[in-house]
Amino acid sequence: MPSFDTIIIGAGPNGLAAAHRLASKGAKVLVLEAADAPGGGAGLAHLSYNLDPRVETAMNLAAHGLEWLDRNLATTVLSPDGNRLRLEGPVGARIAGDLPEADRAAWAALRARLLRFAAVLSPLNQMTPPRIVRGAGNPMGKLAMIALRARMLGAAEVRELGRILLTNVHDLLDDELSDPRLKGALAFEATLGGWLGPRSPNSVLPWLVRLAGQTAGVQGALGLPKGGMAELGSAMARAVVAQGVTLRCDARVTRILVEGERLVGVSLASGEDIQAARVVSCIAPKTTLLGLVGPRHLDAGLYTRARHLKARGGAAKLDLRLKAMPDFRGANLKDRLILAGSEHDVERAFNPVKYGRVPDHPGMEIVLSEGSLSAIAQFAPHAPDDRDAARAAMLAACLAQLEVHAPGIGALVERADILMPYDIEDRHGLPGGQWHAGELSVEQMLFLRPLPGIAQYRGPIPGLWLASAGCHPGGGVSGSAGWNAALAMEAAE
Ligand SMILES: Cc1cc2nc3c(=O)[nH]c(=O)nc-3n(C[C@H](O)[C@H](O)[C@H](O)COP(=O)(O)OP(=O)(O)OC[C@H]3O[C@@H](n4cnc5c(N)ncnc54)[C@H](O)[C@@H]3O)c2cc1C
Structure with missing residues (x-):
């Protein structure tokens, strides 16, 4: 041995x-x-x-x-009437679809600001956090590089960074944008994998952490491995x-x-x-x-x-085996599909989960490949009173949501499996199913x-x-x- x-x-x-x-x-x-x-x-x-x-x-x-x-996967934001948006390039650098001009300009400015702030914070990911105790030398010295990068943004930007770190995703989006599809998709994206809704306090910081990531050297890009x-x-x-x-x-x-x-x-x-x-x-x-x-x-x-x-998880994982590919009202099925409704719908999907209940209209991130659909559905309760009943209700809610956006999909389903946060904990050991x-x-x-x-x-x-x-x-x-x-x-x- x-x-x-x-x-x-x-x-x-x-x-x-x-x-x-x-x-x-x-x-x-x-x-x-x-x-x-x-x-x-x-x-x-x-x-x-x-x-x-x-x-x-x-x-x-x-x-x-x-x-x-794909090193830079596009996201299609679904809408029940087929009036979808397509976010192309990293974090929606370009948006195809019917969107008010004012929102296009506002999103371009907000996106650039968020990516700048995330880039300032990104070196933190590669360092051991400082130890804040007496006798530990100058613990904040480690953060000097971050402070310097922030200062290079200029005083007004530093103030803005401080402001948005303390605000919430809903208010940030609401200040700048009007289109509910765009606000809904961004609110969903910002809270993906968390146990927080867009109106939860300090919800912007976890979003910036996500935006600090990169694929093949491109900040904010989504990668799909073969x-x-x-x-x-x-x-x-x-x-x-x-x-x-x-x-x-x-x-x-x-x-x-x-x-x-x-x-x-x-x-x-x-x-x-x-x-x-x-x-x-x-x-x-x-x-x-x-x-x-x-x-x-x-x-x-x-x-x-x-x-x-x-350690509370709010994401369920849905896997469908399909007889044939569904039709999401003509959306490109190679894209990541987001079904989120509006920013209010994202918040409404979080509300019941706080009390251990299943939302009527969960949001979903959907990825399709030949004969299968995989979705991360948010939000799902991690500790309901009746686990089997909650699992059945969540599956029904997800299938109903899908039917709205891809009419007839129900008839194509050969097999449906859903893992609730507690199933993820049991199978994978993540406490609370927390991402x-x-x-x-x-x-x-x-x-x-x-x-x-x-x-x-x-x-x-x-x-x-x-x-x-x-x-x-x-x-x-x-x-x-x-x-x-x-x-x-x-x-x-
Ligand atoms: C539903 C869901 C969807 C997600 N989607 C994405 C996504 O699209 N993109 C993304 O980047 N991240 C995603 N994540 C997050 C990502 O999966 C995790 O953050 C990441 O896997 C954490 O890595 P880790 O190595 O710390 O832990 P883990 O990946 O959890 O690895 C821990 C390993 O330890 C093993 N283990 C547990 N207990 C024991 C034990 N007692 N003895 C020996 N082995 C043990 C487990 O089996 C597991 O293999 C998702 C998470 C969830 C729950």
Whole structure:
């Protein structure tokens, strides 16, 4: 039996990115994955919006099978009367369709401003958050580059950045635009993967985080890999194996083993124990701390704060097998389709979810391929009283929404599967089915993510590191948290 100095828990994008970086620096790495295949949440995902360029390049994903079918996918915004908009280029650089001239000009200005602000913040994604404690030198020094970039925007822009960071998506859109289709699509986009509606406080910052991502060097562009996003996960796994990492699937970790004050390895569900001096948990911090480490090895304050970590997912995943391709009133079926209604509809879809109920009119992001339709439907309750009833109601609501936009689609459905946030938690281990393995809300960002005191990837026990989407800078199939954590481990050696 070979021995390993590093065990990584979870072969999602972050686990694979961390494994690759550590192995490339000489570590003997074992990755343990509970599922029967690697890739984690990449298998749930539709599109790439924030694959970390460091990860794509260093792992040489192209050599391991990553091929982009489209690096700049267009979005069609559906409308029940067929009067749709087509957002072309990154983040709707051009809009085709019947849109008032005033909205075109206002969107061009707002889009440019949002992208500028997101670009100022984007270097944050590639750094370990500063530690805000006495004796930590000048923690804000790390942020000096961001401050400098912001200052280069000029005083008026800095004031505007401050203003929009504190406002909400609804008000920001309402100040500038009038067309409900455009406002609805943007409100949907801004809240995708979150547990917040467009009117929720501070909802612009998570949108800027999303807009900071890039595909093939283009900020805000959406990428569609050949074979779908699961192929991106597979390419990462192939790269890791080629780097000499041992990857074991069907290997669920049930315990992180601690002796005295120090971590010594992990136990698997099979009963096997594996020793290693360093364990990198690339599953949600809440699960790691409460489930794998346990209260015995945590101080009471940290345990309580971990219990209070917010991890509510609001996205359901719908998969339809179809006898034939549907007709979305002539829309280009190669586009990403967004069905959101107006900005008010997006908010209305969030309202019942707060109380554990299913919305009548969920919004959807739809991707079609031969014989199948995949949709991310928002919002869906993560903790309804009756899970089966909520799942059935959500499926019915989604099918009804689709029927409005693609009349006759119901008759084409051969098979329909829907995963609610709690199904995603049960199958994939994301607490609450939360896209970011912990909500990406202002109070859980940067040096507060996942929790103050453990926001620099170093866990609360010597030898334990945290590196999932629940850590800075959050989720998406990016590998950023895993890569940043590996750099922090190198710096600590
Ligand atoms: C419905 C939905 C749609 C999404 N769509 C997109 C999208 O279109 N684009 C995008 O970029 N992102 C999308 N995301 C987000 C993205 O999937 C995640 O943010 C990302 O996968 C997080 O990466 P990770 O490596 O931190 O964790 P994960 O991908 O969750 O990987 C963790 C891995 O750990 C394994 N694991 C869990 N517990 C254990 C254990 N005890 N022992 C061993 N292994 C374990 C899991 O099986 C999993 O493989 C979506 C998420 C959801 C829920």
